[in-house]
Amino acid sequence: MIRTIVGLVIVLALSAIVISSVSDYSVPSELIGAGLNYTEQGVDDTGSVNLVTAVVVAYRGLDTLGEVVVLFSASTAVVLILTLIPIGANPTPPSSIVAFTAGILPGAIVLFGIYVITHGHLSPGGGFPGGAVVASAFLLVMLGSNTIPGKTKFLTSIESLAGLTFGLLGFWGMLTLGQFLNNLVLPAGSPGRILSAGIIPLISLAIGAKVASELSGVFASYRKAGGEE
């Protein structure tokens, strides 16, 4: 009871502060600052039609490298902690609907994921969402099977290779153009084509492979620790 009242008071106070801070706020009509700059120069600078991808991979590529590192350390921690929990003896068997779906859908899901990864510079998407889509296909296969996944060395090696590719692409820019992760070591091409936008498609592929293998590894270790004790 006290817990509910305290929670309610804190939540109401928080919303009052937030609402009072935006009370003199009016609807903006023009872009300002960095957003305006990216919008005007983005396509010329990077060759990417999708400006969000241009910001994520080209302008703020170093931040994305850091983000990949965060994801890597989190997945490592998950796997590490789950080794403290004993491997489950018999995982819960899938229902017939899940088992049937897991036999049909994964191919189409992986295909869609690859489309999202490779068209990151043209349409909404990129390495992170596409990688998550591919990993969801792995999850479906795992939920549809009755067995505990074995060793995940294959996933780990894909993950390491993808991370290494990202770093090496960064150093390529450093060696040739004197700037880490410079996008234009490959020609920008004509915006809107699949082979354009410098190294953005390559980095998207690396990120996609890394995210897909990392999340699949996390799902596999979840599955191992699940089920009966």
Next chain:
Amino acid sequence: MTAETMFYWSLAATALGLVVIGIWGVLTRKNILRIALAFTLADTGVNLILVWSGFLPNRAAPIIDSSVTTVVDPLPQALVLTSIVIGVAVAALFVVVGVLASRKSGSADVRRMKELRW
């Protein structure tokens, strides 16, 4: 108030509502998995606030095309892409630590987890 302005402010209200529900859930729920779920809800609300901060009414998504001239701010959307991924990583870690703690105390109830007391 035009339809676009109403949409603008309802977006902000939805975002604030998600954050409030999430924080309330974290403060009052007792099952650790529900706390993790509420945390994810608050996370989603914060992401929506960030996207909203770059939203301009009557403008298209930031994908430049011959037919598109005015777009919304791409920068907050790029930041939110980062934030979503970090959110997934934190949620995965949250659930694992929760499972470990509930195995140790024999229950998912946070009141029984003596290790979390200080």
